[in-house]
Amino acid sequence: xxxxxxxxxxxxxxxxxxxxxxxxxxxxxxxxxxxxxxxxxxxxxxxxxxxxxxxxxxxxxxxxxxxxxxxxxxxxxxxxxxxxxxxxxxxxxxxxxxxxxxxxxxxxxxxxxxxxxxxxxxxxxxxxxxxxxxxxxxxxxxxxxxxxxxxxxxxxxxxxxxxxxxxxxxxxxxxxxxxxxxxxxxxxxxxxxxxxxxxxxxxxxxxxxxxxxxxxxxxxxxxxxxxxxxxxxxxxxxxxxxxxxxxxxxxxxxxxxxxxxxxxxxxxxxxxxxxxxxxxxxxxxxxxxxxxxxxxxxxxxxxxxxxxxxxxxxxxxxxxxxxxxxxxxxxxxxxxxxxxxxxxxxxxxxxxxxxxxxxxxxxxxxxxxxxxxxxxxxxxxxxxxxxx
Numbered sequence: 290x291x292x293x294x295x296x297x298x299x300x301x302x303x304x305x306x307x308x309x310x311x312x313x314x315x316x317x318x319x320x321x322x323x324x325x326x327x328x329x330x331x332x333x334x335x336x337x338x339x340x341x342x343x344x345x346x347x348x349x350x351x352x353x354x355x356x357x358x359x360x361x362x363x364x365x366x367x368x369x370x371x372x373x374x375x376x377x378x379x380x381x382x383x384x385x386x387x388x389x390x391x392x393x394x395x396x397x398x399x400x401x402x403x404x405x406x407x408x409x410x411x412x413x414x415x416x417x418x419x420x421x422x423x424x425x426x427x428x429x430x431x432x433x434x435x436x437x438x439x440x441x442x443x444x445x446x447x448x449x450x451x452x453x454x455x456x457x458x459x460x461x462x463x464x465x466x467x468x469x470x471x472x473x474x475x476x477x478x479x480x481x482x483x484x485x486x487x488x489x490x491x492x493x494x495x496x497x498x499x500x501x502x503x504x505x506x507x508x509x510x511x512x513x514x515x516x517x518x519x520x521x522x523x524x525x526x527x528x529x530x531x532x533x534x535x536x537x538x539x540x541x542x543x544x545x546x547x548x549x550x551x552x553x554x555x556x557x558x559x560x561x562x563x564x565x566x567x568x569x570x571x572x573x574x575x576x577x578x579x580x581x582x583x584x585x586x587x588x589x590x591x592x593x594x595x596x597x598x599x600x601x602x603x604x605x606x607x608x609x610x611x612x613x614x615x616x617x618x619x620x621x622x623x624x625x626x627x628x629x630x631x632x633x634x635x636x637x638x639x640x641x642x643x644x645x646x647x648x649x650x651x652x653x654x655x656x657x658x659x660x661x662x663x664x665x666x667x668x669x670x671x672x673x674x675x676x677x
Contacts, residue, residue, distance in 0.1 A: 388451075389541070390426030391476045391534070392417075395457060395523060396486030397430035398438040400627035401572070404649035405483060406430045406441065410448050416650050417657030420565055422538075423481065429472055431457035459486050459519025460511075469526040478534040479527055481656060482569045488515040489590050497587040504588050512589040517596035520571050524604055528615075531567040535613035538564035568616040570656045571601050573667065575621045580676045598667065598677060605665030618659055619667035621675055622648045643670070 392409050396402040406428055408416040415423040428451060430441050435454045445452050453475065457468035472479060488511065489497060495508040524531075542564035576587060577594030598619055605617035625648045651670045659668070667675040 388427035388476065390420065390422040390480045391429065391472070391478050392423060392426060392481040392483070393429040393431060393472065393479050393527075395431045395459065395482070395484040395520070397454075398432035398434070398441060400485065401622055401625060401645050401648050401652070402430075402432075402483075402485035403440055404645040405485070405653060406452070407444060408646075408649055408653060410444060410451060415657075416653035417481070418654065419657035419659070420481070423657065425451075426480070427476060428452050429476075429479075430454045431468055433458045457523070459484075459523060460514045462522060465519075465523055465526050469530065472527070473530055477530070478537055478567075479530040480534040480538065480567050482523070482527060482531065482567075483572075483653075483656060484520040484523060484570070485572045486515065486519065487572065488512060495589075497590055499586050501588065509589040509592075512593040513596060516590070516593035517600060520597060521600045521604070524569055528608075531569065531608075531615045532611060532613040534567040535564075535615060538567075539613070566614050566616045566661050568618065568656055568659070569601075569604070570618045570620055570652070571597055572652075573597055573601075573619045573621060575669065575675060578667075578676050602665045609661070609664055614661055614664075616659065616661050616664045618656065618663065619675075620652050620655060621667070621669040622652055623670045 392415075394402050394405050394409070397406050405416075409423065409426075409428045413424060414421075415426065417423040428448075430438075430444075430452060432438050432441070432454070433456065435441065435456050438454065441452075441454050445454055453472075455468045455471050456464060458464045488495070495505075495511065496503075498504050574590075574594050575581060576591050577598055579595060582591065601617050601619050604615075608615040608617065623643050625643045625645055627645060648670060651672075655668050655670075655672060659666075667677060669675050
């Protein structure tokens with residue numbers, strides 16, 4: 290008889306995190322999924338003691354175990370709600386080849402995000418020259434409404450095994466959790482997370498304030514939710530997948546070093562030197578800089594992006610202490626010809642309004658070349674560090 294973990298309802302699955310789904314489902318089917326994804330010591334799991342010397346990659350996350358066990362647990366009818374038609378917290382993606390690199394772009398349906406997805410798929414070096422494994426890797430495009438993302442649908446038709454499109458609204462925690470579960474089931478890792486979703490104006494609802502008298506509470510809260518809190522919550526729910534990517538990349542580099550008959554005592558150092566940590570790149574803006582603020586105004590947008598900077602710096606400090614660290618970057622794209630900048634272009638100096646293609650290429654290049662030594666820093670599109 291299956292345990293209660295295997296008969297958990299879809300509604301209960303929705304309330305637990307990705308790791309809990311994996312552990313409960315795996316326990317029901319006899320899989321040994323550890324409690325700490327990306328960590329060293331196993332805390333729980335069945336069939337193997339904490340002192341077992343299994344390969345670290347297998348110990349950290351078993352995608353096949355997760356895929357089969359999570360589906361088994363979700364498919365079993367609940368004794369308390371067997372007739373429930375509640376949707377699962379994730380929709381299983383088509384089987385895709387295991388990729389040595391997974392890039393996730395948030396806000397991918399248009400503008401810079403869409404162009405990043407295109408370049409990651411189409412360019413031989415994926416525009417990330419410092420991360421060669423990104424070339425030919427898998428891309429996850431996240432946006433609020435995939436059903437209306439026609440450009441992503443066209444790319445999906447051309448790259449059916451390399452592109453996945455998932456729904457993720459950064460202001461909806463349940464949607465973020467569901468997206469994380471989807472990516473965990475399909476890939477088990479995220480090597481590069483680039484977050485481009487932002488709000489500056491909404492016709493008839495929100496506009497940059499030119500005076501404190503125009504500050505609106507609801508608009509300010511909406512700006513903070515989208516521009517600062519949303520990206521940080523995404524990091525929270527994708528943290529295990531980011532640690533997992535660092536762990537796997539280092540294990541793969543260590544194996545490559547061993548195959549080259551390198552000194553076994555230096556394998557770990559070789560892995561750290563030759564396997565870049567997973568990276569999170571959050572799009573900020575130069576107007577977020579306190580030190581560079583000479584014009585004032587735009588209270589909600591400036592302050593929300595300043596908050597994003599601080600939250601990203603906090604994450605950079607915290608994640609640098611982990612066994613499998615993650616690099617955090619802030620990026621200023623310049624003024625780009627997107628919907629966000631449309632009402633404000635007339636004052637842009639000649640030659641300073643960039644095409645999305647140019648901005649995406651420059652920003653992905655920065656993401657590719659920066660290392661853990663650069664974590665917590667803020668870079669402009671030209672590679673120059675931005676004053677905070």
